[in-house]
Amino acid sequence: MLPGGWGVMKTTAWLLAGLLLPFEAQADVLTGVVTTKTRAGTQPAPVVVYAEPLGGAAPARETKPVTLSQKNKAFAPRVLGVPVGTAVSFPNDDDIFHNVFSLSPGNAFDLGLYRAGASKTRTFATPGVVRIFCNIHPQMTALVVAAPTPWVVTTGPDGAWRLDLPAGRYKLTAVSERAAAVTAEVTVAGTSTAPALALDESAFVAVPHTNKFGKPYPAAAYKQP
Ligand SMILES: [Cu+2]
Structure with missing residues (x-):
């Protein structure tokens, strides 16, 4: 019975498509490498890469809490990319007091002074x-990059990155603390490779930042052991 046979085959094909599509939607992968032009003898700063869908708003997703520790008088990790809305906890893992603040427009905050072992949390509700x-x-x-999309990643030391996202068209943005952001558009279908993202931090000049009052730190602050 040929017609019946075809019918069964078609039905099977539809069933398979129905079963596989959701999996396929999660299986698309976009990989790329950010190159950074630096001054001679300088290691490039870590880079955050994020992908915003073109032709529609990025879907709102539940975010996972993230930890950014204060240890040995340093933040770890130093650079963090998170989807907007992410709660970042800042545990003080040293045995001295620390403070956490930002004066960045749209994202200014001050967690106050807190002791060893304590932790405070900031939810990054505004992209920036x-x-x-x-x-x-x-x-x-x-540096925290609160990205306006669920698809955000921090590059490895070699600039390599990977995002698992649904097929479609995206605008990519690469940003670091020492270079102007660059963007590129890409079509993702299956396993895809992103166009080159090239940052230039060769003109970066480190200048002292101000304290939380917008004033220079006292000279003694730079001499602490
Ligand atoms: Cu401190």
Whole structure:
């Protein structure tokens, strides 16, 4: 019975398609490498890459809490990309007091001064690039990129990155604390490779940042052991 046979085959094909599509939607992978032009002898700063869907708003997803520790008078990790809406906890893992603040427009906050073992949390509800400091220790700096999309990643030391996202058209943005952001558009279908994202931090000049009052740190703050 040929017609019946075809019918069964078609039905089977539809069933398979129905079963596989959701899996396929999660299986698309976009990989790329960010190259950074630096001054001779300088290691490039870590880079955050995020992908915003073109032709529609990024879907709102439940976010996972993330930890950004204060240890040995440094923030760890130093650079963190998170979807907007993410709650970031800042545990003080040293045995001295620390503070966490930012003056970045749209994302200014101050968690106050807190002791060893304590932790405070900041939810990054507004997309943006957020420079984070400690009001006691000027050498402590971190960068949080609150991305307007669920698809955000921090590159490895070699600039390589990977995002698992549904097929479609995206605008990619790469941003670091020492270079102007760059963007590119890409079509994702199956396993895809992103176009080159090239940052230039060769013109970057480090200047002392201010404390949480917008004033220079006292000279003694730079001399602490
Ligand atoms: Cu501190």
